[in-house]
Amino acid sequence: MxxxxxxxxxxxxxxxxxxxxxxxxxxxxxxxxxxxxxxxxxxxxxxxxxxxxxxxxxxxxxxxxxxxxxxxxxxxxxxxxxxxxxxxxxxxxxxxxxxxxxxxxxxxxxxxxxxxxxxxxxxxxxxxxxxxxxxxxxxxxxxxxxxxxxxxxxxxxxxxxAAMGPQALRASGELADGILPYLAGPRALEEHIVPAVTAAAESAGRPAPRVVALVHGVVTDDVDAVRERASERLAFYEQIPSYARVIELSGGRRASDVAVIGDEKKVADEVRRYRDAGATEVVFAGTDLSGEADRLRTWDLLGSLA
Missing domain, CATH: 3.20.20.30 (Luciferase-like domain)
Structure with missing residues (x-):
């Protein structure tokens, strides 16, 4: 994948x-x-x-x-x-x-x-x-x-x-095949999440773990309106400590700050940032934020990148 x-x-x-x-x-x-x-x-x-x-x-x-x-x-x-x-x-x-x-x-x-x-x-x-x-x-x-x-x-x-905290990452590296971080931006992945889970896997003698980054995002021209909708949809996660922490480590204040929203070039560049940060796979959620046309537009871009 x-x-x-x-x-x-x-x-x-x-x-x-x-x-x-x-x-x-x-x-x-x-x-x-x-x-x-x-x-x-x-x-x-x-x-x-x-x-x-x-x-x-x-x-x-x-x-x-x-x-x-x-x-x-x-x-x-x-x-x-x-x-x-x-x-x-x-x-x-x-x-x-x-x-x-x-x-x-x-x-x-x-x-x-x-x-x-x-x-x-x-x-x-x-x-x-x-x-x-x-x-x-x-x-x-x-x-x-x-x-x-x-x-x-x-x-x-x-x-x-779906591990992002230090203890869960250690357990996942030792016992699982990989992780599914969500709302973790490239900075959090590169500086905190990927090094921790990789080190745990290495110490346990396990293969390098998969890092399946779940990214909330969509290709659209209506960036401000879509980001506002993302803020409403993702507000639930801001009250959960593990998500609040990883959003902050990603450089964001709100969950929507780590959402990937923009035109094709913007989204493609962000996908590459996730890969450069150590994601072995990228999965987009929230592609329905701005309607059918933008969802299909997003999928077409991701398919071309795949």
């Missing part, structure tokens, strides 16, 4: 049908991957599996499934099923989640998130690579008295983490 898009059809009459159609358009534009966020609505691994099976030209991924409120056995079954459905083109993203959604939605205490992430990754890797596990940690247990292998999912599912 090189350049992709995050697809959100949650306002459509039928989200699955609309997602397939959007993915078809993305593939036609020359993009190489489609990613699906996880909310309290559609199940993103299922959505990725359905879309990936319909559109063989695309890799598909989730960005990302929180580890609170889930169990490695369940997530492994979802991920392996998606991997079998797409014949090896599925990529699983995990996230620590937030205190607001974990406690407000699941009624679970948001405690020791990095320790939970470590245990979750350890058990999940056993399951996705071997179809079995015998993990007994402080926070969770994952054992397989019966096999947990999904036939057709022989290729191990890549495990990525």
């Amino acid at each position: 090189t350049l992709g898009v995050a697809l959100d059809a949650s306002s459509a009459v039928n989200q699955v049908d609309a997602s397939v159609e959007l993915a078809r358009q993305a593939a036609a534009a020359g993009l190489t991957s489609a990613w699906f966020g996880q909310t309290f609505g559609a199940d993103s691994p299922q959505l990725a599996a359905l879309v990936g099976r319909e559109i063989p030209a695309l890799h598909v991924g989730t960005s990302a499934v929180p580890v609170f409120g889930r169990h490695p056995l369940t997530v492994s079954g979802q991920a392996q099923t998606a991997q079998a459905a797409t014949h090896g083109r599925y990529h699983l993203g995990l996230a620590l989640g937030t205190k607001l959604l974990t406690e407000g939605g699941f009624g679970l205490p948001f405690e020791r998130p990095v320790a939970r992430l470590r245990e979750f990754l350890t058990a999940l890797r056993q399951l996705t690579e071997t179809g079995s596990a015998d993990f007994r940690g402080q926070l969770l247990t994952a054992a397989t008295p019966i096999p947990a292998r999904v036939p057709g999912a022989e290729k191990p599912v890549p495990l990525l983490v």
Whole structure:
């Protein structure tokens, strides 16, 4: 995967049908991957599996499934099923989640998130690579008295983490295949995120990690109006400490300050900045900020760069 898009059809009459159609358009534009966020609505691994099976030209991924409120056995079954459905083109993203959604939605205490992430990754890797596990940690247990292998999912599912803080980056470098930073500009990537996750992977004897940068942006001529809409849409993230920190490390004050908004040259230059900062893949979200014409214009540019 090189350049992709995050697809959100949650306002459509039928989200699955609309997602397939959007993915078809993305593939036609020359993009190489489609990613699906996880909310309290559609199940993103299922959505990725359905879309990936319909559109063989695309890799598909989730960005990302929180580890609170889930169990490695369940997530492994979802991920392996998606991997079998797409014949090896599925990529699983995990996230620590937030205190607001974990406690407000699941009624679970948001405690020791990095320790939970470590245990979750350890058990999940056993399951996705071997179809079995015998993990007994402080926070969770994952054992397989019966096999947990999904036939057709022989290729191990890549495990990525939406990590940006020092502890999460260390855990991801040691235990995952890469990271999915969001709202992290080139400065934060180059000076803080990429060095930390790379050093952790090296110390653990693991290969260089993938850095899949999720970028909020769109090609448009109406820059001021679109940035204002981005400010409204992204304001939620400013109240979450991990995002507020990475926005500041990127040189921004508001989340919209790190959004990539402008004409083709501006956006293409920013994509190159992300790659120069260490991103191995770039995925654009928010391409629907200014309507259908600008979305297609954005996808055409990204497809040409891919």
